[in-house]
Amino acid sequence: xxxxxxxxxxxxxxxxxxxxxxxxxxxxxxxxxxxxxxxxxxxxxxxxxxxxxxxxxxxxxxxxxxxxxxxxxxxxxxxxxxxxxxxxxxxxxxxxxxxxxxxxxxxxxxxxxxxxxxxxxxxxxxxxxxxxxxxxxxxxxxxxxxxxxxxxxxxxxxxxxxxxxxxxxxxxxxxxxxxxxxxxxxxxxxxxxxxxxxxxxxxxxxxxxxxxxxxxxxxxxxxxxxxxxxxxxxxxxxxxxxxxxxxxxxxxxxxxxxxxxxxxxxxxxxxxxxxxxxxxxxxxxxxxxxxxxxxxxxxxxxxxxxxxxxxxxxxxxxxxxxxxxxxxxxxxxxxxxxxxxxxxxxxxxxxxxxxxxxxxxxxxxxxxxxxxxxxxxxxxxxxxxxxxxxxxxxxxxxxxxxxxxxxxxxxxxxxxxxxxxxxxxxxxxxxxxxxxxxxxxxxxxxxxxxxxxxxxxxxxxxxxxxxxxxxxxxxxxxxxxxxxxxxxxxxxxxxxxxxxxxxxxxxxxxxxxxxxxxxxxxxxxxxxxxxxxxxxxxxxxxxxxxxxxxxxxxxxxxxxxxxxxxxxxxxxxxxxxxxxxxxxxxxxxxxxxxxxxxxxxxxxxxxxxxxxxxxxxxxxxxxxxxxxxxxxxxxxxxxxxxxxxxxxxxxxxxxxxxxxxxxxxxxxxxxxxxxxxxxxxxxxxxxxxxxxxxxxxxxxxxxxxxxxxxxxxxxxxxxxxxxxxxxxxxxxxxxxxxxxxxxxxxxxxxxxxxxxxxxxxxxxxxxxxxxxxxxxxxxxxxxxxxxxxxxxxxxxxxxxxxxxxxxxxxxxxxxxxxxxxxxxxxxxxxxxxxxxxxxxxxxxxxxxxxxxxxxxxxxxxxxxxxxxxxxxxxxxxx
Numbered sequence: 091x092x093x094x095x096x097x098x099x100x101x102x103x104x105x106x107x108x109x110x111x112x113x114x115x116x117x118x119x120x121x122x123x124x125x126x127x128x129x130x131x132x133x134x135x136x137x138x139x140x141x142x143x144x145x146x147x148x149x150x151x152x153x154x155x156x157x158x159x160x161x162x163x164x165x166x167x168x169x170x171x172x173x174x175x176x177x178x179x180x181x182x183x184x185x186x187x188x189x190x191x192x193x194x195x196x197x198x199x200x201x202x203x204x205x206x207x208x209x210x211x212x213x214x215x216x217x218x219x220x221x222x223x224x225x226x227x228x229x230x231x232x233x234x235x236x237x238x239x240x241x242x243x244x245x246x247x248x249x250x251x252x253x254x255x256x257x258x259x260x261x262x263x264x265x266x267x268x269x270x271x272x273x274x275x276x277x278x279x280x281x282x283x284x285x286x287x288x289x290x291x292x293x294x295x296x297x298x299x300x301x302x303x304x305x306x307x308x309x310x311x312x313x314x315x316x317x318x319x320x321x322x323x324x325x326x327x328x329x330x331x332x333x334x335x336x337x338x339x340x341x342x343x344x345x346x347x348x349x350x351x352x353x354x355x356x357x358x359x360x361x362x363x364x365x366x367x368x369x370x371x372x373x374x375x376x377x378x379x380x381x382x383x384x385x386x387x388x389x390x391x392x393x394x395x396x397x398x399x400x401x402x403x404x405x406x407x408x409x410x411x412x413x414x415x416x417x418x419x420x421x422x423x424x425x426x427x428x429x430x431x432x433x434x435x436x437x438x439x440x441x442x443x444x445x446x447x448x449x450x451x452x453x454x455x456x457x458x459x460x461x462x463x464x465x466x467x468x469x470x471x472x473x474x475x476x477x478x479x480x481x482x483x484x485x486x487x488x489x490x491x492x493x494x495x496x497x498x499x500x501x502x503x504x505x506x507x508x509x510x511x512x513x514x515x516x517x518x519x520x521x522x523x524x525x526x527x528x529x530x531x532x533x534x535x536x537x538x539x540x541x542x543x544x545x546x547x548x549x550x551x552x553x554x555x556x557x558x559x560x561x562x563x564x565x566x567x568x569x570x571x572x573x574x575x576x577x578x579x580x581x582x583x584x585x586x587x588x589x590x591x592x593x594x595x596x597x598x599x600x601x602x603x604x605x606x607x608x609x610x611x612x613x614x615x616x617x618x619x620x621x622x623x624x625x626x627x628x629x630x631x632x633x634x635x636x637x638x639x640x641x642x643x644x645x646x647x648x649x650x651x652x653x654x655x656x657x658x659x660x661x662x663x664x665x666x667x668x669x670x671x672x673x674x675x676x677x678x679x680x681x682x683x684x685x686x687x688x689x690x691x692x693x694x695x696x697x698x699x700x701x702x703x704x705x706x707x708x709x710x711x712x713x714x715x716x717x718x719x720x721x722x723x724x725x726x727x728x729x730x731x732x733x734x735x736x737x738x739x740x741x742x743x744x745x746x747x748x749x750x751x752x753x754x755x756x757x758x759x760x761x762x763x764x765x766x767x768x769x770x771x772x773x774x775x776x777x778x779x780x781x782x783x784x785x786x787x788x789x790x791x792x793x794x795x796x797x798x799x800x801x802x803x804x805x806x807x808x809x810x811x812x813x814x815x816x817x818x819x820x821x822x823x824x825x826x827x828x829x830x831x832x833x834x835x836x837x838x839x840x841x842x843x844x845x846x847x848x849x850x851x852x853x854x855x856x857x858x859x860x861x862x863x864x865x866x867x868x869x870x871x872x873x874x875x876x877x878x879x880x881x882x883x884x885x886x887x888x889x890x891x892x893x894x895x896x897x898x899x900x901x902x903x904x905x906x907x908x909x910x911x912x913x914x915x916x917x918x919x920x921x922x923x924x925x926x927x928x929x930x931x932x933x934x935x936x937x938x939x940x941x942x943x944x945x946x947x948x949x950x951x952x953x954x955x956x957x958x959x960x961x962x963x964x965x966x967x968x
Contacts, residue, residue, distance in 0.1 A: 099192045101127070101145075101153070107180055107197060114176035114200060117167075123157040124179075131156040137173065138166050164208060167201060174265070174288050177201045200327035203288050204266030207240040207434075208443070214431060215377075215385030217241070219262040222292070222320035223255065224270035226312040233270070233316030235338070236262055239324065241383075241433040242334040242440070242628060244304065246313040247341050252277045253350070253766075254343065259285060260351035261393045268292050270319035284351070296322035300331070305338050313340055334440030334624050346394035347722050348739040352763045356742045357715055358673075359392055372716055375673050376725065378645040380426035383433045383631055384638025391639060395722035397738055399657055405640065405724025406654055407473040412644035413726075415469040419641060422465050426638055429455045432631035439617060440624050446499025446508040446613070449620070452627075453491040459483035459630065462637065480633035487623050494616045503613050506606045514612055520605035527598035531557065534591065544568045549591070557595040558585040643725040650675065652726035655717075660735045660774035664690040664809060670728040671713035672720065684847040685729075688714050688811075694830055695803055699813035700820060700854035701834030702862060706847040707813040708744050710834075711778045714811060715740055718776060735809070739775040741767030743782060764798060773807035780813045792816045803828055820853035938965050 097105070104127060108116045115134060117124035126134050127145065131154040135142035144152035158166050167177050178197045186193050204220025217238045224233035232255055235246040249255050252274070259267065259281060266288045267281060281287050295301075295318040304321060308314045317338045324332055355363065360373040368374050373392055379385045396402050412419050430451040438444040439452075463481045466474045499508045511518055535549045544565045551557050555578060561569055562583045574586035646652070650672065668685040675683040684706075690697065699707050717727045721734045743763040760782065767777050782795050795816055802810050803826045823829050833854035835846035860876050945958060 103192055103195060107178075107195065111176075111178040111197060111200065114178040115170055116178045116180055116197075117158075117163065118180045119160065119182055119195065120157075122160055124160055124163055125155060125157040127153050127155055129154075134170075137175075138169060140166075167206070171201060171203050171206045174203055174286065176203075176288075197329070199329055202266055202290065202327060204264065204268075204290075205239050205324070205327055207437070207441070214382035215379075215389070217243070217262070217386050217389075219264045220266050220268065220320070220324075221259060221262060221264045222268040222270050222316050222323070223273055224312065224316035224319060225273055226271075226315070229312060231312055232273075233310075233312040234258060235313070235316045235320045236264065237320060237324070237335065239328070239441075240437050241386075242336045242437055242624075244317070244335050244338045245341055246308065246317050246338050247343060248310055248312055249343070252280065256280055256284060257348075257351050258343065259287070260354070266290060268320055268323045270316055290323065292319045292323040292326070294322055295319050296325050298325075300333070301325075303337070304332075304335055307337050308340060310340065313338075330442060331440065333621065334437045334628075336625075336628060343394075344738075345397065347397055347719070347737060349719075350741070350766060352759075352766065353715075353740055353742040354393075356744045357712060357719075357740075359719070360389060370673060370677070372673060372719065375676055376642060376646055376720075378642040379638045380423055380641075381429050381634065381638050382431040383635040384426070384642065386433075387632075387635040388639045388642060391723050392719070395719050396724065397722065397736055399736060402657055402722060402724055402736070404473065405643075406726075407471075408477075408640045409643045409647065409724060409726060410654060411469050411471060411473050412641055413648055418465050418469050419644060422462060422637070422641055423645075425458045425461045425465070426634070426641070428458050429634060432627060432634060436624050436627040436631065439620050439627075442617070444617060445501055445503050446495050447501060449491050449495050449616070450497065450499060452620075453488055453495075456484050456488045456630075459634075462634070466637070477633045477636060480629050482626055482630050484623055484626050484630065487620050487627075490616060490619060494612070504606065504610050506602075506609050509609045509612050514608070517605060517608050517612065520601040520608065523601035524598055524605065527594055527601065530594055531591075531598075534594075542568050542570060555585070556599070557591055558587055559591065560585050640724075643723075647726035650680070650728060652728050653731060655721040655727050655729075655732035655734045657721065658733060658735055660737060662692055662735050663733055664688060664735055665731070665733040666714065666717060666727075666729050667732070668730040669713055669717055669732070671709050672716055672728045674709060674713075675728060686710055686713070686847075686849045688849075690809055690830075693828060695807060695828030696799060696810045696812055696826070696830070698799070698819060698822065698829055698831050698853075699811060699833065699849075700815070700817060700831065701813075702836055702854070706834055708780050709847075710849060711742075711744055711780060711811045711813065715742060715776065715778055735774075737774060737776045737809075738772060739770065740778070741771055741775065742778045742780075743767070744778055744780040767808075768798070768801060768806060771802075771806050771808045775806075775808040777802060777806075777808050777810040777812075779810065781815065782812070792818060795819060796822070799829070800826065817853065934965060938962050 104116070104118055107118070108128075108130075115126060115130050118126065131142060134140065135154075135156045138156075138158070140156050140158060143155050145155045146152050170177050177200070179199045179201065180195050181198045182193050183196045183198070184194045202220075204218065206218065218240060219236045219238055221234065221236040225231075226233060230250075232249040233246065234249050234255065235244070236258075237244045247258070249258065255277060264285065264287060268290045270292055278289070295315070297318075301318055301321045305314050305317045308317060321332065321335075324335075349357070349359075354360075358371045360368065360371050362368070362370045364370075368377075373389060376392070377385060377388055379388055396405075412422075432452070432455055435444070435448055435452045435455070438448055459481055460483050463478060463483070466478060466481075470478065494509060494513050496508060496510045509517060511521060531549055535547065538549075538559065539545060539547045544561055546562055546565065548560050549557060550560055558577055559574065560580075560583050566584060569584075569586065573588055575588070576584060577587045578585040666688040668687055670683050670685045686706075688697075688710075699710070701707055717729065717732070718734060718737055718740060720727050721732065722736065727734075741763070743760055764779065764782055767775075767779075771777055779798070782791075782798055795812075795814055796819055799812055799819065799822060802808060802812075820831050823831050830851075831853040832849050832851055835848045835850045836854075837846065860873055860880065863876070864873055941958075941962065
């Protein structure tokens with residue numbers, strides 16, 4: 091930073107404050123602007139696309155300078171925060187009229203990516219989590235904590251591995267991590283690559299009554315330490331009471347269905363792989379919530395499905411009761427539409443940023459609670475008892491807002507018209523004085539016109555000169571000299587004042603100033619009274635959020651004809667009859683989607699899936715995973731019937747995607763994801779492996795795939811769906827008792843293939859890879875050559891297998907180049923009905939052949955095609 095030889099007092103003040111916040115943009119308040127200087131100004135001008143000027147531009151070293159209007163600062167703050175920067179807001183903290191010398195200024199708040207609350211870019215249904223990490227050398231574990239400053243949610247856990255930290259941060263989509271101790275550079279790099287987080291440091295704890303209260307429930311010292319340092323960071327940056335934060339709640343990731351960040355990415359639970367957006371995800375399908383807080387809770391339930399049967403059953407019971415009460419559910423949805431974001435409204439009350447309109451929204455929201463309670467009591471068979479206890483309408487807050495806050499309250503709380511007339515006697519006196527004073531002025535204007543004969547005389551007001559009598563120059567000769575005192579001369583008029591008008595002006599302005607000041611104080615008092623009910627409001631918000639998510643489950647289940655799954659112990663039977671992929675079905679429509687059954691009895695451990703590309707193997711596997719997640723969230727599932735074990739973890743390797751950010755190849759990522767499953771899966775887990783081993787040489791890949799299948803069968807014992815193109819693996823059902831072969835059906839006709847998208851027992855007869863290439867439009871000569879090579883390879887492989895040889899395969903010689911000339915067939919091409927397959931064709935057989943010839947298979951559904959083939963077989967067999 092280049093300094094001048096001598097700085098003004100203001101610049102000395104600026105640099106002193108900036109030194110305390112070197113990693114933040116300092117918004118330094120000067121009048122109606124926030125100004126930035128030096129590097130802040132230069133950088134901000136580029137990022138925010140604002141004009142860069144200079145202070146003391148005639149000096150030898152002018153100071154770069156850039157400013158933004160304070161009333162529109164939020165948009166600029168949002169831009170900086172979204173790009174990962176911090177912003178320190180520096181305000182005047184004393185009245186300029188009472189100060190001597192430089193007005194005192196201080197940073198009143200440090201806004202960071204993890205602490206911003208007011209951004210228009212923050213989706214109402216998204217949380218904004220700030221996380222903290224503390225590595226405890228004594229126990230060699232991480233203390234992990236996170237908070238949403240806008241809602242008050244505060245939770246903590248103890249994590250043992252870097253992967254666990256990465257998984258938790260990925261689930262929360264955190265943008266800022268507070269380091270409460272040193273952590274490994276490897277973990278830092280992973281967090282940066284995966285989430286592009288901003289790191290902040292807080293190595294000291296804060297010992298206050300507030301901190302002690304928020305952390306007193308914690309029994310684990312590592313958790314207490316990380317929570318205290320997270321709270322210290324918040325106290326330092328926010329510089330105000332954190333009374334809306336809820337007591338820290340300890341959680342254990344193992345108490346929920348575990349999905350690592352690879353699996354969540356592969357399954358597209360809340361973020362589309364292609365677009366990075368919500369559309370096309372399971373969250374998109376399930377979200378029929380009517381409130382912002384319900385939308386946030388739905389995402390939390392999606393991130394952490396349950397593993398306790400009693401909890402799952404409780405949710406299912408409530409969903410079922412709503413499904414059976416159609417009209418009550420409609421009324422419930424209408425009531426929920428009128429509930430604003432209670433969590434964030436309560437947070438703004440405690441945080442001190444609430445305004446009059448916010449309080450009106452709070453009142454409207456609370457007025458819906460009696461109706462919601464009545465509706466649930468009407469359908470309650472005992473399922474809703476726990477939530478009904480928390481449906482406190484907080485009527486005292488409703489009554490206070492009804493009495494105090496004007497229905498037309500403006501956004502500003504310092505400019506009046508917020509408090510209702512009749513709420514405070516002194517305020518009513520001031521308002522009466524203002525009203526009567528303005529009426530007196532109107533009467534004075536009429537009186538002076540009549541008294542002086544000046545028809546265009548008017549009484550006006552501005553903030554510089556106060557009240558005045560204005561007379562045009564053409565009528566100045568009528569002005570009474572003994573009563574009017576000249577105040578201001580304009581181009582076409584003169585302005586005057588009288589002693590009576592001056593006195594009335596003093597009374598009116600005094601009443602206005604005192605009225606605004608009193609209104610502001612009354613509003614703060616109302617806010618403080620409501621603040622005493624923060625915990626009640628937060629408890630109510632949690633209950634309403636849960637009700638909203640459960641009605642969303644009921645709505646989705648009814649709309650798409652989902653069924654209630656029967657939950658059994660892990661390791662028992664898995665039976666998903668005519669199941670559907672919920673998201674694909676929503677996109678395609680119920681009529682077009684081909685359902686499939688997944689059946690695994692207690693002894694069946696692995697389903698080995700073969701079949702052509704593009705036939706639906708990956709969809710089949712994802713379908714099972716999403717159904718498990720939905721079931722363990724408490725939602726109904728897309729199937730005709732379902733019996734589901736309760737799984738503890740889901741591991742997936744579905745689809746090929748290079749990890750370009752971290753420089754990992756497809757095969758390396760594939761092996762890493764496989765390793766994660768093989769090392770951590772239990773007999774209660776679900777593993778989904780799609781085409782493991784395809785990223786390397788054929789024999790390498792086949793060897794790895796077979797070894798992985800055997801390892802899962804002998805060592806892991808988890809329920810597994812394993813799809814492969816290595817047909818050699820289908821022989822494993824002869825040696826592995828818990829393995830069954832299934833395949834995707836396909837029909838081949840005249841060299842074309844039609845996928846049935848239907849799972850069938852047994853292995854597939856071929857991969858149909860060349861047929862898929864044909865569908866993709868590859869040149870015909872290339873396809874013919876590939877068919878020749880394939881025939882040779884398959885024959886060579888059989889020959890080697892029968893002889894016991896293991897030498898490498900040799901390719902057939904390529905064909906000689908040919909000149910493209912028209913070819914005339916020596917014999918006419920036979921049609922299906924003319925094939926000489928029989929020496930003598932009976933009339934019945936001839937009818938079947940005609941039917942085969944005329945069948946339009948490509949326009950049939952898989953079921954229609956299978957029915958027709960079955961009929962042909964029946965006729966041929968007589």
